[in-house]
Amino acid sequence: EAGVAQSPRYKIIEKRQSVAFWCNPISGHATLYWYQQILGQGPKLLIQFQNNGVVDDSQLPKDRFSAERLKGVDSTLKIQPAKLEDSAVYLCASSLGGEGVTGELFFGEGSRLTVL
Amino acid sequence: AQSVTQLDSQVPVFEEAPVELRCNYSSSVSVYLFWYVQYPNQGLQLLLKYLSGSTLVKGINGFEAEFNKSQTSFHLRKPSVHISDTAEYFCAVSGYGAQKLVFGQGTRLTINP
Numbered sequence: 001e002a003g004v005a006q007s008p009r010y011k012i013i014e015k016r017q018s019v020a021f022w023c024n025p026i027s028g029h030a031t032l033y034w035y036q037q038i039l040g041q042g043p044k045l046l047i048q049f050q051n052n053g054v055v056d057d058s059q060l061p062k063d064r065f066s067a068e069r070l071k072g073v074d075s076t077l078k079i080q081p082a083k084l085e086d087s088a089v090y091l092c093a094s095s096l097g098g099e100g101v102t103g104e105l106f107f108g109e110g111s112r113l114t115v116l
Numbered sequence: 117a118q119s120v121t122q123l124d125s126q127v128p129v130f131e132e133a134p135v136e137l138r139c140n141y142s143s144s145v146s147v148y149l150f151w152y153v154q155y156p157n158q159g160l161q162l163l164l165k166y167l168s169g170s171t172l173v174k175g176i177n178g179f180e181a182e183f184n185k186s187q188t189s190f191h192l193r194k195p196s197v198h199i200s201d202t203a204e205y206f207c208a209v210s211g212y213g214a215q216k217l218v219f220g221q222g223t224r225l226t227i228n229p
Contacts, residue, residue: 004159033217042120042206042219043160055215091159102148102167102210105217107159 002026004108006092012114018080021111025074025094031055032069033105034077035091043091049075050097079113087115118143118209120220128226129197137192137223139207149190150208150217151181160206166190177201202227 005024013019025032030051035043046065048055052072060067064083069075079086089110095103123138141147148167152160164175171183181192190207207220 035219040125040221042122042221044219045216048215050215093160102165104162104165105160107161109157109159 004092004094004106006090006108006111008111009109010112010114012116013082014116015084016081018078019082019113020079021077021090021092021113023075023077023092023108025092026106028096029094029106030072030097031095032075033091033093033095034067034075035093037089037091037110039088046077046090082113082115084115087113089113118147118211118214118216118218120207120209120218122207122220122223124223125221126224126226128228130228131199132196134195135193135197135201135225137205137207137225139190139192139220141188141190141207141209143188143209143211145211145214147212148210149181149183150210151175151179151190151192152206152208152219154204154206154222156203163192163205197225197227199227199229201225 032049034046037043046060047057047067049069052069067077089112091110093105093107095105119142121140129135150165151163154160164173166173166183174180204222206222210217
């Protein structure tokens with residue numbers, strides 16, 4: 001089966017510019033996650049969707065980050081305006097979903113953002 | 117809320133030597149525990165998970181981990197490592213019924229020939 005697809009793989013922008021990342025989860029997976037992985041740190045959850053509803057966005061910097069999952073399938077994460085500290089790899093993951101996290105999360109290869 | 121501490125940021129070992137990567141967690145409720153591996157320029161993939169039952173869990177590529185509730189630990193072990201095991205390893209925890217997976221900061225495993 002096809003895995004989690006993300007694009008672009010790499011993006012370089014200047015601070016205060018905007019950027020968008022796209023994710024297409026595994027077919028049939030109800031839950032979609034966006035994680036931010038700063039160099040040398042573990043992934044930090046930004047937002048979690050169950051179908052097209054938000055389950056957790058408590059760590060999403062809402063003044064500059066936004067995410068949507070229209071029709072409960074693919075998702076877009078946007079940053080506007082970008083700051084230097086947003087330089088990171090943005091990982092998308094999906095899972096079958098259901099009650100609690102017991103199943104496997106399937107990760108895409110990530111989108112590496114460099115803010116100059 | 118749950119949290120994870122990986123006690124070593126880097127672990128260098130020689131090829132064919134045994135290795136243990138340490139993970140401690142904190143939670144006020146019962147937990148599910150996971151180890152993920154990230155090879156260079158790739159996404160994370162699941163190595164193994166503990167949900168319930170036997171405290172010794174076996175995963176892919178010859179890895180195993182032991183859940184120790186009294187010590188709130190979930191250390192990862194492999195009796196003999198290979199060059200191909202060079203990667204970053206992440207311990208993660210989720211509370212019963214929680215919708216959130218929390219990751220540790222990762223341990224970089226380097227295998228020397």
